[in-house]
Each structure stands twice: as C-alpha cells, then as structure tokens.
Amino acid sequence: MPDPAHPISLTDRLPEVTAAQLLAGLVPPPQFARASFDSYVPDPAHPSQAQARERMRDLAARIVEPPRKGLFRKAPPPPASLYLDGGYGVGKTHLLASLAHAVGPERSAYGTFVEYTHLVGAVGFRECVAALSDRALVAIDEFELDDPGDTVLMSRLLRELADAGVTLVATSNTLPEALGEGRFAAEDFLREIQALAARFEVMRIDGEDYRLRDGRPERTALSDEEVRLAVEQASASGAQASLDDWGGLMAHLARIHPSRYGQLVDGLDLVAVTGVHELDDDMVGLRLVVLVDRLYDRDVPVRLGGAAVADLFSPRMLTKGYRKKYFRALSRLGALAGRPLP
Structure with a gap:
C-alpha cells in the first residue's frame, strides 16, 4: 500500500532505456491499445472524418493482403503513403493506431516523430533503416517541421524506407488559427520531403478538438x-x-x-x-x-x-x-x- x-x-x-527497448516500444501507446476503426466515431458535421476512416481501413486491407503478382506481371508496388492533415483532437492518432493494430505488431512500427529521432540517435541511422525496412508499415505520429536538422534526418529515413517498399503514414497538426485556410500543414510537409512528395496522398481531416472545444x-x-x-x-x-x-x-x-x-x-x-x-x-x-x-x-x-x-x-x-x-x-x-x- x-x-x-x-x-x-x-x-x-x-x-x-536500451536501444532494444526503444525498438520494442514502437507500438501504439497504452491509451490507444484497443483503438480500432470501429471504435473511431466520426463527427457527422465533418464528413472528412468518415472519409479518412474508410481510406485508412482500405489501406490496412491492401497492406495485409496485397494484390498478387500475375504470371507475366511484376509484383505490385506497395500501397501509396498517406499524410493526415488536421487540427488537434480530430482523431488522427486514433486512426493511425487503428491502422497499426490492423496491420499487426510484427509488420508495423508506430511512434511519434520525436521517438523516431531518438531511435536514430540511440542505434544509429543505418541500424535504424535496417530494423524498419522489413516492416510493411511505418507510422509517424505528430510529424514536426520546426527543427531543420530533425526534419532533414526524418526525410532521409523516410526516403530509404520508401525505397525498401515500406508504406509510410504520417500525421501532423494544423494550427487552430490556420483551420479553414486549406492544406496549411500539408504544404509545409510536402515541401520538406519533396523527394518523396509524389508518393504521399494528403487527406485533410476537419473538425473541432474533441478534448477542448x-x-x-x-x-x-x-x-x-x-x-x-x-x-x-x-x-x-x-x-x-x-x-x-x-x-x-x-x-x-x-x-x-x-x-x-x-x-x-x-x-x-x-x-x-x-x-x-x-x-x-x-x-x-x-x-x-x-x-x-x-x-x-x-x-x-x-x-x-x-x-x-x-x-x-x-x-x-x-x-x-x-x-x-x-x-x-x-x-x-x-x-x-x-x-x-x-
């Protein structure tokens, strides 16, 4: 007591914390340990939330059961990568965790932008690429653009993972005062990872912060x-x-x-x-x-x-x-x- x-x-x-523990910890956090597409409740006032859920559900199905290679066809490319753009509290993390759960812990890695940069610092860049390249999905929550050095590092990491056939899904935030101004955060994101921009499909999720109105x-x-x-x-x-x-x-x-x-x-x-x-x-x-x-x-x-x-x-x-x-x-x-x- x-x-x-x-x-x-x-x-x-x-x-x-050891490097092995950091790698083992690339799973959805405890708060989202049971997150699923079914438990995500879209706000009817913002149809983009339901659209994002269905797009993520479809992506999970394509990763889990990709189209088979035909007799005279090359193996299909990995599913296109996604970027979820929206304000705080619209459910981006819930959807990202649901995707990681649907793909499974053996084939996915889930972490925040900061956790991935810490991982690179702990195990080294080459070792990090090697450890993540065998995953079908790498999910990056809260992609951050305010540190040029870390942004360059993550852009390089994502490029090498994409070249290895890994599907990437990232989320980031639009500032409260920028809501309604279009893809404010998305434009910044695509500019910073311009070598990969063509591979990313941007989905905007609108809505109010469910935590704080x-x-x-x-x-x-x-x-x-x-x-x-x-x-x-x-x-x-x-x-x-x-x-x-x-x-x-x-x-x-x-x-x-x-x-x-x-x-x-x-x-x-x-x-x-x-x-x-x-x-x-x-x-x-x-x-x-x-x-x-x-x-x-x-x-x-x-x-x-x-x-x-x-x-x-x-x-x-x-x-x-x-x-x-x-x-x-x-x-x-x-x-x-x-x-x-x-």
Missing part, C-alpha cells in the same frame, strides 16, 4: 493544498501517485534524455505538481511537451497547483516557432487534468 505521507517523487527516478483548457487553477489532498486520497485508495515541485521537476527533466520520459512515469496512476507557474523558456517548454505526450499516451491523470493549465506557456511561446507543440500540449494536458482521480 502506498504511503500517503511519503508519495513518490519523479525526481527520485532515473530510468535507463475552444482549443485551450479553461483557466481554473487548483491550490497547492488541493493538489496535496488529491495525492493523499489517491494513495490512500492504493493508487501510485507522485508529487513534485514544479521547479524541481523541470530541472530533473533536463537531466534525463527525453527518450526516457515514458519510463519516468510508467506505473503511475496520478502525477501531481505544486508551485506551477508560467514558462517562458523554449528548452524547458519542449521538454514539458514530451513529458505531456508520454503522460497522454498512458492516460495518466494530472493535477497542477498554482497556475492553470491554460497559463503554462507565455504569450511569446504561443506565437513563435514551437507553438504547434505547445498548443498540442495544452490540449492534451487539459484533458489529463480533467481525468477523475484513481
């Missing part, structure tokens, strides 16, 4: 005392709850490679932080984004004392180059902050 008087602290954890969580802040009480209640019920100070946690994240953030929060039923205040440092903000993504993957409830979720990033950060990541983090963290206590 957890001791309510001495909750777990993330700053006491220093996880180690206005794109950002409400400005309702908890007190530090309320957060501590939530930890005591969760621990008393047998849940594994962590409690950390905001400044200490941000400093701890700087000491751990982001590829280990998933293991940092594994096994937790609640993550609580006191003394939360607005950030205005992109290095700190980007580390927080990765932590939020790993918490969201695991569907771990979060409680923040001090600043409200909506006020975590400064106005400057929400108007500059990394704003897509910050808006995604706000959307996801807002959802986790609303999860019931374990």
Whole structure:
C-alpha cells in the first residue's frame, strides 16, 4: 500500500532505456491499445472524418493482403503513403493506431516523430533503416517541421524506407488559427520531403478538438493544498501517485534524455505538481511537451497547483516557432487534468 505521507517523487527516478527497448516500444501507446476503426466515431458535421476512416481501413486491407503478382506481371508496388492533415483532437492518432493494430505488431512500427529521432540517435541511422525496412508499415505520429536538422534526418529515413517498399503514414497538426485556410500543414510537409512528395496522398481531416472545444483548457487553477489532498486520497485508495515541485521537476527533466520520459512515469496512476507557474523558456517548454505526450499516451491523470493549465506557456511561446507543440500540449494536458482521480 502506498504511503500517503511519503508519495513518490519523479525526481527520485532515473530510468535507463536500451536501444532494444526503444525498438520494442514502437507500438501504439497504452491509451490507444484497443483503438480500432470501429471504435473511431466520426463527427457527422465533418464528413472528412468518415472519409479518412474508410481510406485508412482500405489501406490496412491492401497492406495485409496485397494484390498478387500475375504470371507475366511484376509484383505490385506497395500501397501509396498517406499524410493526415488536421487540427488537434480530430482523431488522427486514433486512426493511425487503428491502422497499426490492423496491420499487426510484427509488420508495423508506430511512434511519434520525436521517438523516431531518438531511435536514430540511440542505434544509429543505418541500424535504424535496417530494423524498419522489413516492416510493411511505418507510422509517424505528430510529424514536426520546426527543427531543420530533425526534419532533414526524418526525410532521409523516410526516403530509404520508401525505397525498401515500406508504406509510410504520417500525421501532423494544423494550427487552430490556420483551420479553414486549406492544406496549411500539408504544404509545409510536402515541401520538406519533396523527394518523396509524389508518393504521399494528403487527406485533410476537419473538425473541432474533441478534448477542448475552444482549443485551450479553461483557466481554473487548483491550490497547492488541493493538489496535496488529491495525492493523499489517491494513495490512500492504493493508487501510485507522485508529487513534485514544479521547479524541481523541470530541472530533473533536463537531466534525463527525453527518450526516457515514458519510463519516468510508467506505473503511475496520478502525477501531481505544486508551485506551477508560467514558462517562458523554449528548452524547458519542449521538454514539458514530451513529458505531456508520454503522460497522454498512458492516460495518466494530472493535477497542477498554482497556475492553470491554460497559463503554462507565455504569450511569446504561443506565437513563435514551437507553438504547434505547445498548443498540442495544452490540449492534451487539459484533458489529463480533467481525468477523475484513481
């Protein structure tokens, strides 16, 4: 039984992750462990959602049972690659996870853009290509275009995988203010991977963020005392709850490679932080984004004392180059902050 008087602290954890574990972890995250095309519920007000589901379902069937080679015909090429373009919370990750499940873990690899770049750093580029080339599908969630070096690296990786006959499916986000302006993110994506652009079919998925209808969580802040009480209640019920100070946690994240953030929060039923205040440092903000993504993957409830979720990033950060990541983090963290206590 957890001791309510001495909750777990993330700053006491220093996880180690091997290259083999990173490769084995290229599967849909726990929150989408049971995702399927049938469990994706399109919004009738946005027909593009149902169209995207059927296109992904068709792609899965073509990957699982490709057309057979005829007596006088060459083997058919792999199915065309897809790029899903849309705003936050329209179900792109759900569809991508459903595709990976339909193809199967032996023939597919699923990860975020950041996880693939971490994988290349851990095992080396050639080894990464060799490990992924035998998959029929490589799925890349949250393709990011704000780091030129990482974008060039991923473009090269995708080109080599495509040459090996791997079908690629990527998702990315359109900024809330860019919705309705056409394929805003898609144009950026295709320009950056121009050597592969002809292979990608772009599908736009319209709709509102199912997590947050206005794109950002409400400005309702908890007190530090309320957060501590939530930890005591969760621990008393047998849940594994962590409690950390905001400044200490941000400093701890700087000491751990982001590829280990998933293991940092594994096994937790609640993550609580006191003394939360607005950030205005992109290095700190980007580390927080990765932590939020790993918490969201695991569907771990979060409680923040001090600043409200909506006020975590400064106005400057929400108007500059990394704003897509910050808006995604706000959307996801807002959802986790609303999860019931374990």
